[in-house]
Each structure stands twice: as structure tokens, then as C-alpha cells.
Amino acid sequence: MAVIPVAIAGAPYEVRIEAGLLSNAGQHCRPFLRKDRVAVITDANVAANWREVVAASFTAAGIRSEWLVLTAGESTKSWQCLAEVVDWLLALEVERKDNIVALGGGVIGDLTGFAASMVKRGCGFVQIPTTLLAQVDSSVGGKTAINTPAGKNLVGAFHQPSLVLADPLALDTLPLRDTRAGYAEVIKYGLIDDAPFFEWCEANGTRLLAGDSGARETAIARSVAAKARIVAADEKETAGIRALLNLGHTFGHALEAETGFSDRLLHGEGVALGTVLAARFSARRGLMNGQDARRIAAHMEAVGLPSSLQSLGLACDGRRLVGHMLHDKKMDAGTLPFLLMRGIGQTFLAKDVDLADVAAFLDEELRA
Template identity: 65%
Template sequence: MVVIPVELAGRSYEVRVAGGLLANIAQEARAFIRKPHVCIVADANARAHWGDSLARSLSSADIEARWYDVAPGEASKSWDSLARLTDWLLGQGVERGDHVFALGGGVVGDLTGFACAILKRGCGFVQLPTTLLAQVDSSVGGKTAINTAAGKNLIGAFHQPSLVLADLDALGTLPARELRAGYAEVLKYGVLGDRAFFDWLEQSGSTVVGLARAESEHAVAASIAAKARIVAEDERETSGARALLNLGHTFGHALEAETGFSDRLLHGEGVALGMVLAARYSARRGTIALADAERVTRAVDAAGLPSEIAALSLDCDGRTLAEHMLHDKKMDAGTLPFILLRAIGDAYLAHDVELADVAAFLDEQLQAH
């Protein structure tokens, strides 16, 4: 087992990475269960795979599992879903000292975390991420949110979990496409701040996606450790350090918005394509070598992730995509900082990017290849 501490002032917690964590939940999370029952908010697919294992482990410790199922997909991150969940948690008598467990991917983690942030002005929660994307990204760091008609993740709160259990066994239940989408976030950590990790992924990425245990554990643990360091430095994204974690997301969210936040483009696929676009745009501005931008593209291609906008068959122009970016949470005083690259492993926050120039660049990408 690899244990990564997330060091925050007075609120530090552990992320544990290993196999068998969910099947041993009663022992792993016993410190966060203070009643003879625990509320578990679960993605319906995750519960189908892991519900019996969790229930058996809890039952062996005389703890009852009380389940709340959430439909898979971004549509569950809505006002209506939040209202139904908070009403259910109140009906279960959840108190401020209790912990709610979130079993599933980023959707369940975000929804549950936000519900716990506002329930009785804040109760605890434990993250049980079952997707690669959630294990290396959304389950760590305390960002919780729901979506609205105006955009993705625009209503939310910073609310840190008390424990994260990243069970590597859960990755074996994922569809191949979803596993690849999660790998995009792993690759992101190398591109934004760790060239040696990127070099390793160039050689070992196929074994990570193939779920070789040693390589998967290293990739997940290294990714979490990288995020933990940045979160500890800039928990609420005020200094600019944490904003670097959004590499690929500004372009990616625009593409997700244009595809209706649907399964036409999974979030991780949007991030992968967004990283390629960020690298190419950096090369266009002369801040990164074209050869490095091409390496990023090849790494994304090698993982079976999209690297060309043309593959999405979008019926729009660059201006339309750029306008989606106006709803980005990073907007500040009417300007939008972009996370760009000086080199692989050296991302920075650019405050001088004109959206008109981004629109022109995107027009070039839409017409290319």
C-alpha cells in the first residue's frame, strides 16, 4: 500500500492506494463510522460491482450500509439531484459529526462532497473513487460542484474529504474507453510539472492502461502525490499554483460544452485533446518547441485518446468554442488566464491571451487534418 498525505492546515488526510481496500472497508474506514450504520452514495454501476463487498465487510463489523443510488453521467450533477440527495441524508439523520461515503467516479464524488459541504453547514465525507480519473484527480483536493445551464462545475464549494481510498482492483471493472479517459489526467501531471514522469509514461503508458499492477500503482500514486503537493500549496486556487492543474481543461471544457457534456466526448478525452491544443497553441506563441508539442500529441495518440478536433465532427467555428470559455471559473476581471507550456514539465499561467487569437487558432485546428 502507498499512503499519500494531503497536508492542509489543521485538516490533513490520507489517500491510500492499494488493491483490496473496498473489500476491507470496515477496517480501512472504521475511524469515520461512529454509528451502527453508514450512508453510502453510490454510482449505480459502482454499486453493482462493489456493493456486496462493502456490505459484507461492514456487516462483519455490525454496521449497516444504507444506500442512495445515483444514475451514471453528468446529468446527475444537477440542482434536482442535489436537492433529492440532501433531503435523503436529512431523512437518514445525518449529523455534522458523521461521514457520508461516496462510491463511484467524479460525478458521485462531486455531488456527495457538495451535499456534505452544505448539509448542516458541513459534515464529513469519505471518497471511494472507482474510476482512474476520480482516483488521480477529482477525489483529491476538495473541489465539489454541480453543473448548471451556464456551464460545468460553476456551483460548488471547497470541502475536503476525511479519507480517500483508491482501490486499484476497481480499475479492472472499467470499460476500456473510461480507463483511457482517466489516463489523460495521469498524463497531465507529467506534462504540467514532471518531465521525468512524462518520459516514464511514454515508455510505460501502455502497461498502465493495461492495468499491470506495479505500473498502475506507481502511476496512480505519483499522480496523487503531485496533486497533493499543489493542493497543499494553494488549496483554494488563489496563488495560481493550483490553476496549473487545469492544463487542458479550458480547451477541453469548451469542447465538452459544444458536444453537450455527453458521451460524445468524455471529460478525460476533452482534457487529452485540450492538452494537445494547449501544447500546439504554446508552440504557435513560441513558448514551447514544436517538437515538444508533437511529443504531447504522440503520447495522447498512443493512449488511444483523441488528439484532433476534426474527429469530433463539430458544426461550429473557433469563435463559438472560444465563447464557451467565457463561462470558465478562472475568469478574473473579464480576462481568462490560460495554462500554457514553456516545455514538457513546465506549465505556466498566461494572462495575456486574447480570445480572438484563440478563436483564430481553433479555426485553424478545425480546418486541419
């Protein structure tokens, strides 16, 4: 088992990575539970595949599990579902020192974590991520949120989990498209500050997507270790370090907004295309060479991720996409910082980007 410590001041925890953890979830969670009962929040898709396995593991550990099964999909990250989760937890008389369990992908993890931050002014929670995206990114670091009509993840809280259990076997039940979407977040860690890891991705990405267990465990462990290091240095994104994790997200969230936060463009697909756009925009500004930008796009394309803005068939212009960006959480005194690159493994936060220049660039990409 790989055990990655997340050294958050005052709230340290572990990320445990091993095939078969879902079958032993009860054993791992038992030390974090004060009662012989646990509240588990999941969605219908995950419940169909894993509820029986996880419930049996809790029973074997002497724990009775109570289940709330929500509709699967991004629309579940809403005020309505948040209220449903909170009311359900209060009806179960969850207390401040209790830990609840989030079993699912990023949507369930974000929603459950936000609810946990609110109930009794903050109870604990355990993340059991079942998608690649959640295992390598959203389950670690304590960002929790819901979406609103104004944009994605604009209402939320920093609330660290007590434990994260990542089982690569959970990925066997995912559609390939969802695994690809999660892989975009894996690539991101190489592009931020670890060029050798990006090279590893180029050599092993197709094996990971084909189900190679060794490649999956390596990717998850290296990604989590990278995120843990960054989050420990800047938990609440106040020092400009954690912002590096948003590579591809400013462009990506704008594309998600334009496509209605729907299955037309999954979050990871938006991050993939957003990363390609960040690289091309960096090359356009003379920050990185065009060869590196093309190399990034080529790898996205090689693994089946979107690499062309025109391929989305959007009926909008660059100004409209930039309008979506104005709701970005990184807005500061009317200025939107961008994550750009000086090369592969050399991402930085740029605070001098003219949004009119971004709009013009996007117009070019829409016509390309």
C-alpha cells in the same frame, strides 16, 4: 500500501492506495464513523459491481450501510440530484460530525462532496473512487460541484474529505474508454512540472491501460503525491499554483460544452484533446518548440486518446468555442488566464492571451 498525506491546513487527511481496499473499506472507515451506521452514495454501474463487496466489508466491521443508488453519468451532477441526495441524508438524520461515503467516479464524488458541504452546514465524507480519473484527480483536493446550463462545475464548494481509499482493482470493471479518459489526468502531472514522469508515461502507459497492476499503482501514487503537493500549497486556488492542475481544462471544458456534456466526449477525453491544443497553441505563440507539442499529441494518439480537433466533427467555429470559455471559473475581471507550456514539464499560467487569437487558432485546428 501507499499512504499519501494531503497536508491541508486545518483539514489534513490520507490517501490510501492498495489493491483490495474495497474489500476492507469498512475496516478503514470505522475510525471515522461515530455511529454503527453509514450512508453510502453510489451509481447504478458501480453498485452492480461493488455494492455487495463494500456492504459486506461494512457488515464485517459492525456497521450497517444505507445506500442511495443514482443514475450513472454526467447528467447526475445536477440541481435535481443534489436535492435528492440532501433530502435523503436529512431523512437519515445525518449530523455534522458524521461521515458519509462517496463510492464511485468523479460524478459521484463531486455530487456527494457538495452535498456534504451543505448538510447541517457541513458534514464529513469519505471518498472511495472507482475510476482512474477519480483516483488520480477528482477525489483529492476538496473541489466539489455540480453542472448547470451555464457550464461545468460552476456551482460548488471547497470541502475536503476525511479519507480517500483508492483500490486499483476497481479499474478492472471499467470499460477501456473510461480508463483511457482517466489516464489523461495522469499524463497531466508529468506535463505540469515533472518531465521524467511524462517519460515514464510514454514508456508505461500502454501497460497501465492493459491492466498491469504495478503500473497502475505507480501512476496513482505519483499522481496523488503531485496533486497533494500542489493543493497543500494553494488549497483554494488563490495563489496561481493550484490553477496548474487545470492544464487542458479550459479548451477541454469548451469542447465538453459544445458536445452537450455527453458520452460523445468524456471529461478525460476533453482534457486530453485540450492538453494537445494547449501545447499546439503554446508552440504557435513561440513558447515551446513544435517537437514537444508533437510528442504530446503522439502519446495521446498512441494510447487511444483524441489528438485532433477535427476528429470530433464539430459544426461550429472558433468564436463559438471561445464563447463557452467565457463561463470558465478562472475568469478574473473579464480576463481568462490560460495554462500554457514552455516545454514538457514547464506549465505556467498566462494572463495575456487574446481570445481573438484563440478563436483564430481553433479555426485553424478545425480545418486541419
